[in-house]
Amino acid sequence: MIEEVLPSDVAASEAFDDLAPAELYPEEAEVVARAVAERRNEFATVRLCARRCLAELGLPPAPVLPGRHGAPRWPDTVTGSMAHCTGYRVAALARTSDIAMLGVDAEPDRPLPAGILEAIALPGEIARLRTLGDTEPGVCWDRLLFSMKEAVYKAWYPATGQRLDFEDADIEVDVADNSFTARIVPSQRPGGSDARGGEGEADRLRGRWLARRNLVVAAIAIPTAPTGPRGERTTGVSGPPG
Numbered sequence: 001m002i003e004e005v006l007p008s009d010v011a012a013s014e015a016f017d018d019l020a021p022a023e024l025y026p027e028e029a030e031v032v033a034r035a036v037a038e039r040r041n042e043f044a045t046v047r048l049c050a051r052r053c054l055a056e057l058g059l060p061p062a063p064v065l066p067g068r069h070g071a072p073r074w075p076d077t078v079t080g081s082m083a084h085c086t087g088y089r090v091a092a093l094a095r096t097s098d099i100a101m102l103g104v105d106a107e108p109d110r111p112l113p114a115g116i117l118e119a120i121a122l123p124g125e126i127a128r129l130r131t132l133g134d135t136e137p138g139v140c141w142d143r144l145l146f147s148m149k150e151a152v153y154k155a156w157y158p159a160t161g162q163r164l165d166f167e168d169a170d171i172e173v174d175v176a177d178n179s180f181t182a183r184i185v186p187s188q189r190p191g192g193s194d195a196r197g198g199e200g201e202a203d204r205l206r207g208r209w210l211a212r213r214n215l216v217v218a219a220i221a222i223p224t225a226p227t228g229p230r231g232e233r234t235t236g237v238s239g240p241p242g
Contacts, residue, residue, distance in 0.1 A: 103155030
């Protein structure tokens with residue numbers, strides 16, 4: 001399922017149940033030593049998915065440990081993202097030479113608890129969700145918006161070192177091609193200006209989404225910019241989902 005919303009140069013692995021046996025490295029086991037069995041199982045399964053992705057990229061298996069602010073730590077040449085929810089675990093990895101930003105998230109296709117939408121959404125987003133609810137009632141759009149914002153954060157933070165709050169990404173959904181665009185507010189751009197070096201325009205990240213099997217999935221994969229004439233990489237973060 002996840003491959004449908006990611007480009008071909010991203011290695012992805014998913015599971016719809018916990019996989020047994022899903023063994024952990026000792027340092028990984030220490031992270032969840034005091035967790036309940038359900039948490040240990042999902043932690044182990046999503047890391048098995050990640051190691052399958054490493055193998056697909058031709059890399060050896062390695063422990064996947066949480067780093068600063070909980071973001072997983074990957075080998076130096078790799079960017080990646082993981083997610084898990086009831087009935088689903090997923091990992092997606094790519095070489096940094098191919099993908100500059102990568103974020104995936106999954107949620108149950110059920111309405112958010114009361115009061116959560118108002119806490120995470122901008123007024124314009126809420127208005128657009130109401131329209132979507134009227135015209136396309138088959139998806140829990142509030143939950144999908146939450147998933148999209150999570151995917152944005154997972155893609156943005158490892159690449160920029162900038163943490164985002166929910167209100168720092170203004171998201172518009174395109175139903176026709178199962179895509180979405182996240183506009184990052186200027187205050188969260190690296191250095192307080194456009195990541196491309198300009199002023200005045202917010203950065204835009206494009207992603208894709210899917211609603212299936214009682215799940216909503218969102219993914220962002222921004223290609224690495226080509227090298228310039230002197231061998232340097234351009235710094236833009238906007239781009240197509242691939």
